[in-house]
Amino acid sequence: MKQLEETKSNGLALIPFLLFIVIYMGAGIILQMRGVEMAFYQFPSVVAMSIAVIVAFVMFHKAGINENFATFAKGAASEDVVTMLMIYLLAGGFSAVAGAMGGIESTVNLGVSIIPAHLLTAGIFVISAFMATATGTSMGTVGAIVPIAVGVVDKAGLSMPLVMAACMSGAMFGDNLSMISDTTIAATRTQGVELKDKFRTNFWCALPAAIIALALLVAFGRPEHAVAIPAGNYELIKVVPYMLVLVLALLGINVFLVLLFGIVSAGIIGIACGDLTVITFATNVWEGYKSMIEVFLLSMFGGGVAELTAKYGGLQWMIEKLSGICKGKKSAQAALCVLAGVTDMATANNTVAIIVDGNMARSISEKYKIDPRKTASILDAFTCIFQGMIPYGAQFLLVASLTKGRVSPLDIIPLLWYLFLLGLFTVLSFLIPSYEKLTLPGEWDWENHTVIR
Known part of the structure; x- marks a missing residue:
């Protein structure tokens, strides 16, 4: 923070990031108007960020390419960024191996088999929430659950x-809380907090929202005819890796060890059950790594551009402008909610939004003494909330595809009760002192950047 205060304010330094958003959003809008499916996901985000990198080097050319590259490399290879990149790879490897050995199918079928007939709608929420929390992917959850749900509607x-x-609500619940979600990884690493601490902060906002949403789904989602969802076969042993990762992460075990245990356990179970061989196990680990290449490169490039932006006064300018709006800690947290939501609407990708906002949010957090656990929680919660509500988001586009256009986003959005409630409880968690204390056990040590229990 001291370094930022000593930097001369310069709003033009934000142009590279703004250009990235304009290119990424502009391409999506143009393709959407042309009727291209998944329009906002056709132009590679890494290419858009690469253009931003080039523009940054051109803008700040007076310092010389060597000095600028050193600054870029410092941001791209910072401890937080490299840690984030390694977690991305391991999370991708775990997700791929667990899926290949039948973990996703068994998890879905297990949940479907135990839903009482009169709780079908609420049960869909619960299954989606568990699966997304266990796998860390809202898209994978929607892809697995929607076809089953359509079959019994x-x-x-x-x-x-x-x-x-x-x-959709259950999928975003898990995307927000999952220990291996790319949004969780990005939010915690950009703010320098532990996964388990951010989980606990988010959980006390998500829990009441989920309970109320469940009650509403039970009340308004009863079927006209009693019928059970046809469930397929499942093997409990194949659910174990997901449970292992969740439990170990909550116990505070190092995230690298947690994901390694998850990969190894999924591999052993897959080989023992005949779903994997040593070769296919290794292949799936690699496929999981490759699935994270886009967010891997985006995070690295984004870290480099953020360092250049900070050095040349962009973050300082933004903080000065926000200071005119933010009158204190509470209004600063409200500003973070708006920042996260607006950025997600612009990028249509909650992970990208967190990466773009990360450094700026951390600076605001330090200036107004906002607990970084809360900042990480706000970033993840509000990007997930808006991602679950924008009609051009990947989740809604997938729902439209799987339901063959039988339902409109405008029909679904007013019924996303959980997301509305999550936003409400997240805001209340920093407006009500006693509630804030519940969500943030212990005090944040600003000098050592850790929690004092």
């Missing part, structure tokens, strides 16, 4: 928009 006399809202 008409048969049971259920509301298609409400069931899709339940699935």
Whole structure:
């Protein structure tokens, strides 16, 4: 923070990041107007960020390419960024191996088999929430759950928009809380906090929201006809790796060890059950790594551009402008909520939004003495909330595809009760002192950047 205060304010230094958003969003809007499917995901985010990198080097050319590259490399290879990159790779490897050995199928079928007939809609929310929390992917959850849900909507006399809202809400619940979600990884590493601490902060906002949403789904989601969802076969042993990762992470075990245990346990179970061989196990680990290449490079490039932006006064300018709006700690946290939501609407990608906002949010957090656990929680919660509500987001586009256009985003959005409630409880958690204390056990030690229990 001291370094930022000594930097001369310069709003033009933010142009590279703004250019990235304009290119990424502009390409999406143009392709959407042309009727291209998944329009906001056609232009590679890494290419857009690469253009931002080039523009930054051109803008700050007076310092010389060697000095600018040294600054860029400092940001791209900072401890937080490298830690984030390694976690991305391991999370991708775990997700791929666990999926290949049948973990996703068994998890879904297990949940489906135990849902009482009169709780079908609420059950969809619970299954989606568990699966997304265990796998760290809202897209994977929507892809796995929606086809099953569509199959029983008409048969049971259920509301298609409400069931899709339940699935979307559960998927975003897990995306927000999962220890291996790329949004969680980005939020915690950019703010320098532990995964378990951010989880606990988020959990006390997500829990009441989920309970109320469940009650509403039970009340308004009862089927007209009693029917059970046809469940497939499942093996409990294949759910173990997901449970292992969740439990070990909550116990505070080092995240690298947690993910390594998850990969190894999924591999052993897969080989023992005949779903994997040593070769296919290794292949799937590699495929998982490759699935993270985009967010890996985006985080690295984004870290480098952020360092250049900070050095040449961009972050200092933004903080000065926000200071005119923020009158204190509470209003600064409200500003973070708006920043996260607006950036997600612009990028249509919650992980990208967190990466873009990360350094700026950390500077605001330090200036107004906002507990970094809360900052990470706000970034993750509000990007997930808006990601779950924008009609052009990947999740909604996938729902539209899987339901073959039978339901409109405008029908679903008013029924996303959990997301509205999550936003409400997140805001209340910094407006009400006693609630804030519940979500933030212990005090943050600003000197040592750790929690004093």
